[in-house]
Amino acid sequence: MKLNGKVAIVTGAGSGIGRAISLTFAREGASLLVVDINLESANETTQLIKESVKMDNAVSFQADVADPENAEAIVKAAIEHFGQLDILVNNAGVGGMGSVVDIDYAEWRRVTSIDMDSVYLLSNRAIPAIQKSGKGRIINIASAMGLIAHKASAPYSAAKAAVVHLTRQMALDFGENQITVNAICPGIIHTPLIDPAVQMDIMREWYIKKTPLKRLGKPEDVANLALFLASDESDFITGAAIPIDGGITSGTDVLHGPFAVS
Numbered sequence: 059m060k061l062n063g064k065v066a067i068v069t070g071a072g073s074g075i076g077r078a079i080s081l082t083f084a085r086e087g088a089s090l091l092v093v094d095i096n097l098e099s100a101n102e103t104t105q106l107i108k109e110s111v112k113m114d115n116a117v118s119f120q121a122d123v124a125d126p127e128n129a130e131a132i133v134k135a136a137i138e139h140f141g142q143l144d145i146l147v148n149n150a151g152v153g154g155m156g157s158v159v160d161i162d163y164a165e166w167r168r169v170t171s172i173d174m175d176s177v178y179l180l181s182n183r184a185i186p187a188i189q190k191s192g193k194g195r196i197i198n199i200a201s202a203m204g205l206i207a208h209k210a211s212a213p214y215s216a217a218k219a220a221v222v223h224l225t226r227q228m229a230l231d232f233g234e235n236q237i238t239v240n241a242i243c244p245g246i247i248h249t250p251l252i253d254p255a256v257q258m259d260i261m262r263e264w265y266i267k268k269t270p271l272k273r274l275g276k277p278e279d280v281a282n283l284a285l286f287l288a289s290d291e292s293d294f295i296t297g298a299a300i301p302i303d304g305g306i307t308s309g310t311d312v313l314h315g316p317f318a319v320s
């Protein structure tokens with residue numbers, strides 16, 4: 059097992075990508091603090107781990123990761139339950155649409171505090187604990203929209219781009235502690251976050267048409283990359299922002315204009 063004896067915190071672990079990462083890590087032997095603002099969904103993930111992994115290696119924890127008061131309690135809970143901390147996955151996130159004119163400041167702060175500030179808040183408390191383990195991992199779930207800007211998504215694109223660059227910055231600061239810091243940049247992954255759009259034929263067909271690999275991503279696609287980044291196999295990778303997007307950020311067909319081929 060690739061994560062035997064490791065302890066991980068996964069935020070936003072009650073749904074979609076965070077749930078898939080939690081299940082994958084648990085199957086590979088990690089003990090997990092399953093953090094979500096929604097306790098019921100965190101409990102569902104913990105229960106799924108118990109059923110599928112047949113191990114009692116996950117504990118649910120309810121917290122809003124955007125609240126500065128909570129970071130210390132989250133890290134403390136991981137240490138109290140499992141005695142150490144090795145891996146932090148900053149996955150919790152929300153979408154945020156609109157141009158800078160469309161959205162008000164409250165909406166700007168809501169999206170950026172969850173998608174960006176939480177990465178700072180959790181890392182600030184988790185890294186000193188991870189340092190005690192001698193080596194460790196920070197994995198930030200950014201977005202393809204953190205690599206290329208997207209129309210009418212000002213707070214989300216800005217927050218995810220900030221997460222990509224903070225990832226690189228943190229990699230510089232903690233390399234000597236053997237803590238690797240990497241970002242995963244998913245494209246269109248079929249999770250509850252985008253399910254309402256995927257249920258519309260016109261949207262699902264559009265997503266598939268625009269994705270070079272001609273399918274939607276699955277949460278397990280992202281979980282497999284997270285597992286690689288969490289494992290010893292990625293020991294010499296830090297500061298990377300890895301797209302997992304079926305090719306969306308590889309380029310554009312804009313020069314074909316309206317004659318673009320499918």
Ligand SMILES: NC(=O)c1ccc[n+]([C@@H]2O[C@H](COP(=O)([O-])OP(=O)(O)OC[C@H]3O[C@@H](n4cnc5c(N)ncnc54)[C@H](O)[C@@H]3O)[C@@H](O)[C@H]2O)c1
Nearest residue numbers: 070072073074075095122123150151201244246247249251
């Ligand atoms: N699904 C995609 O296509 C896609 C693409 C790019 C990036 N991402 C990113 O992946 C991450 C996970 O997205 P998902 O698609 O699995 O979404 P999801 O909505 O299925 O799951 C997100 C989880 O985060 C939790 N959460 C939200 N706000 C929180 C808070 N303040 N504190 C604690 N928990 C909170 C939710 O309760 C939910 O369980 C997000 O950061 C998202 O931006 C997703």
